[in-house]
Amino acid sequence: MFENLWCTNVAVKAANVCGTSINELPEYLIRTLKLIALGLKEKGLSKSEAVRAIQALSKKYGGLRDALHAYAELFGIGVPGEQEASATFGLLTNSIAESLGVGSEGAEAIRSAALRKGARLEQTKSLDSSSYDGVHEPRDAQRMEIADSYPEPMRSWILSGEDADELLTGQGRFGSRNNPIPVNGQMGEIKYLAKLRTKEGEPICFHRVGSEGSDATDRPVDKYEIISVDGSEKLILFFDFYHPRRSCLAPPGFYLEKANIAKGDSAWGYGVPHLVPNFPVGLPDALVKEYGRDLGTMLAKEFEKHLLRITFGGRTAPNTPAVEKNPDEFTDLDGRLERLAQDWKHFFERFRRDPDLDALREQGSVIESAVEECFVYARRRGLDAQEQRALAQKARLYAFLASRHDHHHLDEQALDYYEEAIQISERPEPFVTWSLRKANLLRRLNRDDEELEELEGIADVCGYATGNSEPAFLPFSSDKARTLKTFHKALTRAAELHRKKGNYEAAEGCYETLTEYVAAQIQSIEDWVNDQAL
Structure with a gap:
């Protein structure tokens, strides 16, 4: 975007590579770091090459701060162009050029750019104080x-x-x-x-x-x-x-x-x-694209902490629904739920691979509070459809939190989140999906009794109590093949657990139930086809 933006990107990246944050450096060292970056830019080096050069200087002086301090003294941060004759200053600029293998021409470009910028800074510092309005730069x-x-x-x-x-x-x-x-x-x-x-x-x-x-x-x-x-x-x-x-x-x-x-x-x-x-x-993606991978990413991460506050108008205190303060806040509840769905998508993409569980929990709690506000408002006003939408989003949030904790082997927290999602799921599809995930986690933990209970619960949801010989067709999934596959997994695993415990009769019952269920599904599909043909 502008020359100083390029230098800032290099400075941010170089500081990170050298084991520090640019925000931890005093202002005069930040300015020095940008001057060095500017000199490297004048030579036509790329950002990555400039970062490697600064990293080499850091190693040479035993640390980035020491290197920048030496340069700050010799640059003067405002040395007029006529004061270029410092021998040490020349040696230092030569060392940058040497580390990159760009020779004497490179050293001259670095030196002249730093001195020119330094002279400009000196001019700025000596400006008439009357040009300073107290708000902006002079x-x-x-x-x-x-x-x-x-x-x-x-x-x-x-x-x-x-x-x-x-x-x-x-x-x-x-x-x-x-x-x-x-x-x-x-x-x-x-x-x-x-x-x-x-x-x-x-x-x-x-x-x-x-x-x-x-x-x-x-x-x-x-x-x-x-x-x-x-x-x-x-x-x-x-x-x-x-x-x-x-x-x-x-x-x-x-x-x-x-x-x-x-x-x-x-x-x-x-x-x-x-x-x-x-x-x-x-906006986070736009910041990275506009300001570059280093500075842009830093700004994007900072802004993401605010994003949910923006969407929900500030974080709501636990157990204090916004509807208590302002009954008219959700006059457009459908619109608010739609915005929640959009921000849920961003939240999911942000944390799908991000290992920062603290940030995950913090932003997750903001979504939870916002959904709870919508749920309470919808229930009090008898808005059944909106109540179900809010409840579904809340269950989905718990399931996602469970999956991320499961991924990081935080088993008990994951089980708690799965249970929260299952308990508030009023539709069979998510119930079956999340119950199966919870069962898989219990299997990994070798908790057979709890796993078996979870698997049998899946059968109940599909319309079967154990030993039921007259299963009813429940068309809760538009994808019948996926439904059959999930149900098959649950009952097959339940049969394995029964056999492991020596309960062969119960195992056979699982297989019989599965056979009957498949037959019922096929019959229901045939009936539907016949009805359509009439």
Whole structure:
């Protein structure tokens, strides 16, 4: 997206490879690390090559912090170009080039890029304090960033725009289509939104929906959808990005975080400057694509912690259904259940292979609370269909939690979750499926009596009590072959357990039941075909 974003990606990855997190480094070392990354970029190295070079330096100096500290002193973080004659500085830049095998030309490229960037940082530090508005980076620094980042004629259009917090031609609510927020380019939109907070201090997520015409300007204005990470605020904001600086005003109900002059405004946040399908559920993937595998993945993981809060409007305290506080909250219960189904899909994909069980339990409990709210609301109002949908989602959640704990050999927790799912399953299909999974787990644990009880329960659900000679056809599955296969597994295994215990009569009874069941299924299908032919 921008040059500093490339350097940040390299810095994040290099810090991880060297056994630390970039957030654990002091600001001056982060800046030094980015300068080194910039020098490597000037030589045309890829991200992976740059990371390997920094890793080599870390080993050479006995650790990343020591290497960066040495470079920080010698770079000066703001050494003017004329001070390049430091012999030690030359040796250090040569060592980077040597580790990559790029020779003296590579060393020169690294050195010149670092010094040029250092001089720019020194200029920024010495800017007139009157250009600092207390909210954003100094205004002169914002202008310099535009000059460095945009080609002509875009650069001139932005720098020659109105220098104001609010457009003189704006009308209506600040941030509306006819009173757009003045910012400096697409980069300015991201930096503005990255520091926007609700009155409670919550950050936001965002994506650019498109552009529209505005009465305030003859240029199209950008339209962004924003949602606070606690789910309490959702609105549309419009931006006019042909201005030399970012507005210091915030829309009603929000404020802007104060600037950190030493660190600067963040060039990324929980959002992207383009449309995200299925926003906000699709945002994590968009963050990775926009910001790269390293920085993007880090942002995506951070945002996923907020995703369910956004969807459900904040985490509900246990045993305190939202309907108690606001009886009208679920006026569109079907829509809420549909959103739950969508977020269940995201939850399933997120944790299908992820070993982080703590995060699984935490987000699972959020889904559980939300489903319980819907269930209580539906039951109190006699909405049978919605009650069943909520109950089915809750059972499915328990079954998934059970499968993940089973996968990690947390046997007792898995058994408890399976039992929870089975107990609230009112449809035969999931009951049979999850009972069979629980039986398989009991088999692995050599708990024969409990396994046998579970298997016989499957037979009961299919319409058979033990010894019943008149099975009834229950068309609970559209896939008859799958139903027969599941039932066959259960009764065959039950027969094995009876034989293991020496109870041969019971084993024979299982086989007879299976035979009768298959015959009944075949007869029912034949009857159905005959009925259709009449």
